[in-house]
Amino acid sequence: MNKLLVSPSPHIHTKTSTASLMRDVVIALLPAVVVSVLFYGLSELIVLGVSIASCVLLEYLITRYMLKRPSTICDWSAVVTGVLLALNLPATSPWWMVLIGAVVAIGVAKMTFGGLGQNVFNPALVGRVFLLISFPVAMTDWSATKGFIPGIDAASGATPLGLYSEGGVEAISGMNYLHTLFLNIGGSAGEISAIAILAGFVYLLARRVIRPHVTLSIWITVFVFSGIMWLIDPSAYTDPCFNLLTGGLLLGSVFMATDYVTSPMSPAGGIVFGVGIGLITMLIRYFGAYPEGMSFAILIMNSTVPLINKFFKNKKFGRK
Amino acid sequence: MKKTFSIGGIHPNDSKISSDCKINVLPVPSTVCISMAQHLGAPANPVVAAGDKVKAGQVIGEPAGFISAFVHSSVSGTVKSVGPRKDLAGNNVNHIEIAVEGDEWADGIDMTETIVREIPDNETIISRIKANGVVGLGGATFPTHVKLCPPPGKKADFLILNGAECEPYLTSDYRIMLEKPEQIVIGAAIMRQVLGNPRTIIGIEDNKPEAVKTMSSVVAKLKVLSPSFHGIEIMPLKKKYPQGGEKQLIDAVTGRQVKSMGLPIDVGAVVQNVATSLAVYDAVQKNRPLVTNTLTVTGDCLPGDRQRNFLFRIGTPLSFIVDQIGGIPEEAVKVVSGGPMMGKAISNLDATTVKGSSSLLFLTAAQTVRKAESNCIRCGKCTEACPMGLEPFLLNKLARNGMMEELEENAVQDCIECGCCLYSCPANIPLLDIIRIAKGDVIKIIRGRQAAAKK
Amino acid sequence: MTTTIIWTIAIITLLGALLAVVLYLVAKKFKVEEDPRIDEVEKVLPGANCGGCGHAGCRAFAQSCVEAPNLDNNFCPVGGNDTMKKVASVLGVEVKEKAPMVAVVRCNGTCENRPRTNEYGGYSSCRVKAALYSGDxxxxxxxxxxxxxVSVCQFGAIAMNPETGLPEVDQEKCTACGACVKACPKAIIELRNKGARNKRVFVSCVNRDKGAVARKACKAACIGCGKCAKACPFGAITVENNLAYIDFTKCKLCKKCVAECPTGAIHAVNFPVLKPKPAPVAKPAEVPVKAEAAPAQKEQAAVNPQPTEKKEE
Known part of the structure; x- marks a missing residue:
């Protein structure tokens, strides 16, 4: 015992750190990762590997050599971006496309704003949308790749939402929801198993990493909105369960809309944010040109976050 | 469903390691140094000089203003010096140094253990509380007689006794509730009578079931004995920090919220700590000045057999207490006076105990050394934790940019400095360090404006 | 196709013309009448917007200069007398010259002189630290x-010396704007007369504790012994609350006090340095090494060691 340490109160600190929160997100993503690797096999493993490695490496290079700051890769946030980006891409994506996605996600969407905490848009989504617009064919190539589970092969061809977008309700009439819950028919890696994503959601809630407001309000909005439309005309509009279970809605609502940096602070703000995402998603799906609207909806609502933060604050003690 | 306050709060491990240690009487050191600034408000004026003989309980400092308090000698002996001396923060404060000779108490002080249940009239109560230098022992050390005389037009509907002891580690309030419950309840009845018999609630957190049990049985027993004890009840509260915060406790117990910059009496509440209640009992029933208090010596790195709850004399050097428990434990890097959330780190062990001393807490490097600050990830953990519903991340940014108007709009002046924001920040941003300074600046601006408006 | 282009051009042109008219009318209606001299004065100001003059920025200062009857209460510390002369000529008024000032750090509690008694582990800010306790x-x-x-100085004129742990003022860069004086919670920094050829004598200590206490805390503390006050032939030194202070308006830079001070708390800077006597070749006439030879020399570094000072006398 040498000299006494003196600092202002409080003198104790929670064990939760940025790194531990981000690590928890990675852990919550594991079920989805495992399912997608089992399902899509080696090619998915390559996409994941390239995505994570390039995100982490880029963050390291940019912080150390361009910004000349201590590296921030130890906070695990680049890993989260890498995993999310990979789960948003088809397993057939060539490695260079993944690399471009990582450059856009980390280089453009995250580090140009000043790194973790400063970015306006969700980096993984920006990367994904950039690829979607630049390489529309490759990004919607859902051909089956060889999985690790013999006997179960990924269904090839378009995603259910793609089918609906082109052929209307009839094109998807044969779909089995039970199938969707566990192993979806085609789609990006993160879409294939609802159960895997829900398991991650429960883990995040249990670890108090996220609050449920954003996710639940997206689900409720999508359910109610599509429910109304479906009741009005079931031959033109898809039903609520279909909309909840397909097209990355679960992945987006659990892991990307809840991203700390790009979502509102207060629970009330979170609800507004979630309702906005739900509405925009459904408008794009029903009336837009793209089959699935989750990515765009989240990005559009990301841009409203500062405004939401300003108008939807927590109730202050002893004030109206 | 047990009650608690409505906004924010955190759940640190309560670490009440020393809760089973009975209160030991700390030996009287050979010299004591009694501070003249042991209360909120103007420091007392010394009324003795070097060479004077004093008895324990004799007045040695007189109040120097309306919000000030008497200071008494805690020992008998000879005054060695009167002058500035460094307090535990290293700042110069007037102290009276007394060389101890024997242990003789001043006349009129009842040092027996017999419990006195007859409550005198209000005038006697207030004058005794004032003359015996009773101050709030919950942390703020506000002179109790001032708090018990609400300004004209304000009436107390509630007297709330704070037995929450929500700070981790501290057990002194718990021990007095177990060992001196009757005195505390009589103290509560005394204050209740002064305030015009409002509803009186003793709030105790549910991590202290023994205290709830003991206090409840004492209240039941006293109610049978005398009608003066009717209207006193025990309320177990759901454990959450900072339950013992004045505003939070009122919210938890009554559901009323004190307005920004307001006082508890504005919503008809008066809050007193259980330790204050004990001091009130001693002052009124026994005419004993506030020269002793209970203090916890604890910490994870302190072995179980060295944990203590001490009844100490004010003015005892901290180093003397440290010697009594066998020195500072090897692993400790920080010694805190008070709880780990709001206590003050001690820079100077030559400093002495004051009326409000509640603990010596030893913390290890792993527990207390701050980690490097990183970017705010806008996780909102600080807003979730803030019991005042503020946005510490925003206040931090505004303060670093010196945006005073925006700070006031975002209610930085409401901050109670509980430390929940800094405790819960995963990016280790020194939120409270910065907000505390900004709060001071904004309050100064508000006060300046109010003063200008009065003119 | 062509009609579309024509229509587009026509509509855009019309819209542009319409908005131009609106802009013109709005500008006319909301025009703020301002004294044109404010602009002129602002032009001659340094434009640092440092607030050293006590105004919100250079424009506010210019406005205040124009509105005030004379320039006695307005002074731009950054631009100094030259700038004030220019301001005066713009406004056609007289200006009194002010002696140039410099920020002086009055603490010599280096790591060596003033051992650390505890370790500070909070946010690294003097204000936060000062609000918490007396220091480490x-x-x-x-x-x-x-x-x-250091962080409030807009001119990069103060830097922390990692060896001493104290800030050092670069007298060439310092504009005496006073930002550091306001920022220091311990009121250690003072604006003092820059002095003839930058020569200054000052008490580098603000400790008001009793001598023994001060001495125990820091080897270089002023112990309030008052020897300097007795030695001063000009009555420039006062001792109050165990602390000596040299009034720079009275000090004639004789350095008698420097020789008297038992703790070396009084510093004389930028005086010629005498080489130690045993140096065989040096003749007295060649000895002085002007501080001016190294203009960027830091103040603390230029402090003369006590023994050589004595020899000079």
Missing amino acids: TGCSFGCLGCGDC
């Missing part, structure tokens, strides 16, 4: 070393 040394008056003065 035995001296409760001295420099806290977190560099609030």
